[in-house]
Amino acid sequence: MPTFGFDGKKSPEMLTLPMMSLREVVMFPKSIVPLFVGREASIKAIETAVADYGKQIFLVTQKSPEKEHPEPEDLYRVGTVSKILQMLRLPDGTIKxxxxxxxxxxxxxxxDMLQYVExxxxxxxxxxxxxxxxxxEAxxxxxxxxxATHEALDEFGKVNKKVAPEAILAMSTIKDPGQLADQLMPHLKIDFARKQEILEELDxxxxxxxxxxxxxGEIEIVSIExxxxxxxxxxxxxxxxxYYLNEQVKAINKEMGREDDPQAEALELEEALxxxxxxxxxxxxxxxxxxxxRTMQSSSAEYTVVRNYIDWVLDLPWGSIKDDKDVDITNARAILDEDHYGLEKPKERILEYLAVQTLVETMKGPILCFVGPPGVGKTSIxxxxxxxxxxxxxxxSLGGVRDEAEIRGHRRTYVGAMPGKIIQSLKRVKHNNPVICLDEVDKMSADFRGDPSxxxxxxxxxxxxxxxxxxxxxxxxxxSKVFFITTANSLEGIPLPLQDRMEIIRLPGYLETEKVEIAKGFLLPKQIEQHGLKPENLKFSENAILDVVRYYTREAGVRNLERELASICRKSAMKIVEEKDRxxxxxxxxxxLSKMLGVTKFSYGExxxxxxxxxxxxxxWTQLGGEMLLVEVALMPxxxxxxxxxxxxxxxxxSARAAISYIRARSDLLGLKPDFNTKVDVHIHVPDGATPKDGPSAGITLTTALISALLNIPVRHDLAMTGEITLRGxxxxxxxxxxxxxxAHRGLIKTVLIPSENEKNLKDVPKDxxxxxxxxxxxxxxEVIDKALKGGPETVWNKQHGEAPVAAELLKEDRPQASPQ
Structure with a gap:
């Protein structure tokens, strides 16, 4: 607020006039403004000014427009002495x-300076x-x-037609800066507080x-407006x-008897959107x-393409979430145990996820990958x-999928285009948070149509x-709300970047005891019901199911076991129908069993x-579980x-070549002649030749079989081994x-040699x-040679062996007398 040099003392310069307060209006000198007055005090002040003060009145603006009877502190100090040019009474009691x-x-x-005259x-x-x-000063x-102001006034007059051209012309002739500013202010649409600041500026x-x-600024605003x-x-x-054209189209369609109204369809689609x-x-x-x-003919092919696309979009569950029920860990554990026997680690991981979900409001869906042989229950869990x-x-099911469009969908460039399998699935369930199982994720392959993995x-x-x-x-x-679960038989077929996105949970094969329990509690009741039998119709002896497991199936899972039990149920159903005795x-x-299932398919104890x-x-290790693998070595001159x-x-x-190199490097300690390899042909054979075999775990087995043949020492028949070797042994x-x-357990093996670094993995092996x-x-x-060859280290390192024709040819006459250990 500027200082006006007014000390409040009564002096000859002080004048007295009726005062009227204005609401959101600031009166400027040299300007003419019409106002409608309705307050009783304001009307009285105007009448007094006309009658007693030569039509002069003092106009002051209120700080708060909503106050009906303002106090002195509610008024600005600076106002304008004004003259009443015209007054007109209106029928409603107000005056203009x-x-x-x-x-x-x-x-x-x-x-005492503001007096209310009563x-x-x-x-x-x-x-x-x-x-x-x-x-x-000028x-x-x-x-x-x-x-510059005159030039701006001309532009202002062009963009703002509400200002009379005569007013613009009159202001264009003013040469006094203060008078020009005062006359221009009433034409600007700014708030009264800023106008009051301009009024109080004396320079x-x-x-x-x-x-x-x-x-x-007003010119810019008016232009934008x-x-x-x-x-x-x-x-x-x-x-x-x-709207007019749409109504015409509707009328034409009605006259022509068309039932489908594209405009009505478009309106319905917009409402659904x-x-x-x-x-x-x-x-x-x-x-x-x-x-x-809207602009297409409903009979055109392009109309069908666009309409199908819109229908797909509107049928998807955008933001629709099915409310999860209150997670009850005890109930969830009971459901998992009811459906599956064993599989403790996968169950524990699932329960952990459900527990976390109860503590957080939003959680990104986890990506679990169940890896295990066929038939162990990956999909069912x-x-x-x-x-x-x-x-x-x-x-x-992603098995055999080669086309990337199966996942990402086709581009909308032809009539048969469709979204990918993920989007199609969400359309079916009508919710955005289902559990989606991507089966056989390791069976996908790539070709010229892209890489779906x-x-x-x-x-x-x-x-x-x-x-x-x-x-x-x-x-x-x-x-992100979808709970994705993938399944695979092995990790070899899954690219490493894809493995990195998933949490790998292995589902190993079942034990014999577990298979028997699964058959009793899950498979057999299911097959009895599916074949129309009653539980009382079949009576299994104590070891009958165990014999089915041992002699008619050889798998990590229970799928073939279920087939054999189904065969028993079929044979039983035929007998019941033949004898008409339910x-x-x-x-x-x-x-x-031999009458129902035929001769045994496998031998127990290999x-x-x-x-x-x-x-x-x-x-x-195979995709079907663990297997015994016999390695045979024959020597010929x-x-x-x-x-x-x-x-x-x-x-x-x-591995076989590495085993031969290792034996040649250790020939002196093994008691072999340095040139033993030049006097004998070696034939290494792994039976069941039609089955492909590969993997980095047969090195010590091949080496042991070779040493056994070269030294003519038998290998323990109740011992098996697994591991790979280096050239240093x-x-x-x-x-x-x-x-x-x-x-090994299934083959009645008593002793197993494993790498010492795998000893930590024994905690995952069942105690049974x-x-x-x-x-x-x-x-x-x-160490492998000492444990595996019959007779132990003394036989290998210290004693002469039998006089087999080939072995005698290869052995030194003087054998070492001390173990290299």
């Missing part, structure tokens, strides 16, 4: 007054005030400012400079035109497609997860799938009956030729230990297996 501003003045804020008709305020003198800068040049800035109004008007005209929860960007793109559809979470379950990277990456872009939709879709009891014993020279038991048969892969062939760790030990097996960790090949 035309005021002309005369000069600025300041009134005293002291209470009369019979009501009171009105009278104020004592002092005129204010303006400052500022300068070149002031002249330039006046000229004419500064006042005009501030008004000039406001004028330029004009453009906006023009666009709105054009849009309204366009909408009215479209507005109800969907999606981003504005996606909504606008779909709205453009609907607009495009995914169903149990969905049931325990009360979510929809979907299964997508690479397309899965975006689907299964929690940091990307919140904005999954299907080629058909071409819209970002949120998959209550007949059929006993299934070890003896009757080990040799006696120790053999050059024959060693190995252990291998020759010139050092090495023959390897049995359909071995590159890795096992290299170090035993390297292997994978699939649990499955290999299961195979370990109590029947002696597992010996070994670090070097020397």
């Amino acid at each position: 007054v035309l005021f002309e501003g005369v000069s600025r003045a300041v009134w005293s804020p002291e209470d 009369e019979e008709e009501g009171g009105y305020p009278k104020a004592r005030f002092a005129p204010l003198e303006e400052s500022g 300068s070149p800068e002031a002249k330039a400012l006046i000229r 004419a040049s500064k006042r005009l400079e501030r008004v000039y800035e406001l004028l330029l 004009k453009r906006v109004k023009g666009r709105v008007k054009d849009q309204m005209e366009k909408n009215q035109r479209e 507005d109800a969907k929860v999606m981003t504005e960007e996606n909504r606008e793109r779909v709205r453009k497609e609907i607009k495009k559809m 995914a169903k149990s997860i969905a049931r325990s979470m009360d979510r929809e379950f979907l299964r997508l 690479a397309a899965l990277l975006e689907v299964l990456d929690p940091e990307q799938n919140y904005a999954f872009n299907d080629h058909y939709l071409d819209l970002d879709y949120d998959l 209550d007949k009891v059929i006993s299934v014993t070890k003896q009757s 080990r040799e009956k006696e120790a053999q020279v050059g024959v060693c038991n190995g252990l291998a 020759g010139k050092g030729k090495v023959e390897i048969t049995g359909k071995l892969g590159d890795v096992m062939q290299e 170090r035993v390297l760790p292997i994978g699939g230990l649990r499955e290999k030990l299961l195979a 297996i370990l109590k029947d097996l002696e597992v010996i960790p070994v670090k070097t090949m020397d």
